[in-house]
Amino acid sequence: MTARREQAWRVLLPGAVLLVLAAGCSGKKSNAWTKARPQTFPVAGAVMFEGKPVDGATVIFLAEGKSLAATGVTGPDGRYVLRTFEPKDGAIAGKHAVTITKTTEVVERPADPEAPLPSPKITQHLPAKYADRAKSGLAAEVSEKGSNEFTFELVK
DSSP: OOHHHHHHHHHHHHHHHHHHHHHOSSSOOOOHHHHHSOOEEOOEEEEEETTEEOSSOEEEEEETTSSOEEEEEOOTTSEEEOBSSSTTOOEESEEEEEEEEOEEEEOOOOSSTTSOOOOOEEEEOSOGGGGOTTTSOOEEEEOSSSOOEEEEEEOO
16 A cells, blocks of 8 residues: 555545444434423324325324414325425424425426516415314324324315
8 A cells, every 4th residue: 555545545545434323223313302302102104085095295283272283295196194304204293283285386388488587377276274283173183192184174
């Protein structure tokens, strides 16, 4: 090994060792913020609109009296799994107002490539009341024990 390579190894090897040690063995990061956050419980369910599963809807559980929300997106079968801090960790225990939305955004390109793009056209696929926590009429109570499985049957 040349002197230059040996010197590079002496500099890089301790840094690599420190990087591996900093990453930890569990793969999970833990710091003061993660230790202080409230406990969550798994929550899942389905969204149906007029008897059919809704694909691509955003489900939001808004904790009562707290500024904390858990979110999930439905799949083709209408099923969702909530996350608050990490994927699939669920929501905190307690009462939640629930909102559900499904929108698409389309930007129509003008014929003139030099023309500015117009504002996107946003289409709501569910009644607007379900997007408003005060008007949705949807609620859920997440418990520390229990299935925490919530199905929402939406109508026009």
